[in-house]
Amino acid sequence: MTQQSAVVLLSGGQDSTTCLFWAKEQFGHIHAIAFDYGQRHRSELEAAREIAELARVKSFEVLELGVLAQLADSSLVSSSGKLSSSGGYQDAHVPDGLPTSFVPGRNLLFLGVAGAYAVKRDCHNIVIGVSQADYSGYPDCREEFITQMAKALVAAMPTSASPITIHAPMMHQSKQDEVWMAKDLGDDCWKALGLSVTCYQGKRPGCGKCPSCVLRQAGFKIAGLEDPAQGSS
Numbered sequence: 001m002t003q004q005s006a007v008v009l010l011s012g013g014q015d016s017t018t019c020l021f022w023a024k025e026q027f028g029h030i031h032a033i034a035f036d037y038g039q040r041h042r043s044e045l046e047a048a049r050e051i052a053e054l055a056r057v058k059s060f061e062v063l064e065l066g067v068l069a070q071l072a073d074s075s076l077v078s079s080s081g082k083l084s085s086s087g088g089y090q091d092a093h094v095p096d097g098l099p100t101s102f103v104p105g106r107n108l109l110f111l112g113v114a115g116a117y118a119v120k121r122d123c124h125n126i127v128i129g130v131s132q133a134d135y136s137g138y139p140d141c142r143e144e145f146i147t148q149m150a151k152a153l154v155a156a157m158p159t160s161a162s163p164i165t166i167h168a169p170m171m172h173q174s175k176q177d178e179v180w181m182a183k184d185l186g187d188d189c190w191k192a193l194g195l196s197v198t199c200y201q202g203k204r205p206g207c208g209k210c211p212s213c214v215l216r217q218a219g220f221k222i223a224g225l226e227d228p229a230q231g232s233s
């Protein structure tokens with residue numbers, strides 16, 4: 001572990017929770033941030049706060065990004081998203097066959113704000129839990145975007161500061177890889193995973209039917225481990 005510090009984007013979900021504990025092993029101090037962008041379910045932000053406390057981070061802040069709610073027409077933020085009988089979100093207006101859970105510009109905005117926050121905290125590392133292995137083709141979860149964004153942050157931030165590095169440890173991990181990784185990271189990480197909320201309905205444990213719950217369940221099943229969230233309420 002180095003004494004360098006890192007800003008971790010903590011959504012309260014499975015991926016960012018595991019990333020938080022990965023970051024704890026890599027860096028001396030962790031500043032966790034969560035974004036309030038008008039998510040339909042406040043339980044994610046509450047989970048992020050509980051997980052940050054459990055991880056004993058140096059700081060935890062919720063940053064307001066309400067502009068995303070004004071811009072987005074996503075089932076995660078708007079009240080018009082409909083849950084189909086099959087459990088998947090249907091919306092004929094979403095381009096490129098993306099699910100309506102896609103919020104255009106979300107990670108672009110998140111990483112831009114995280115970069116500014118890192119400069120404020122004199123941090124040179126940002127950790128984000130994006131993965132291109134399992135996600136539904138979200139373009140801002142792909143390695144190409146993260147690489148380009150890392151370059152943009154270096155170009156955008158003050159030259160006197162050391163360059164900021166973006167770490168995306170989940171980028172090439174499958175859901176089952178993530179489960180094994182969380183298990184290896186120890187008891188606190190596993191306990192925190194029990195607090196995480198990934199369900200599109202904001203439930204903990206999840207509804208078991210939405211696409212996010214199905215993905216999470218499949219990961220634990222293939223990994224051969226029980227989801228610690230199943231024991232929570």
Ligand SMILES: [Zn+2]
Binds near residue numbers: 200
């Ligand atoms: Zn669910």
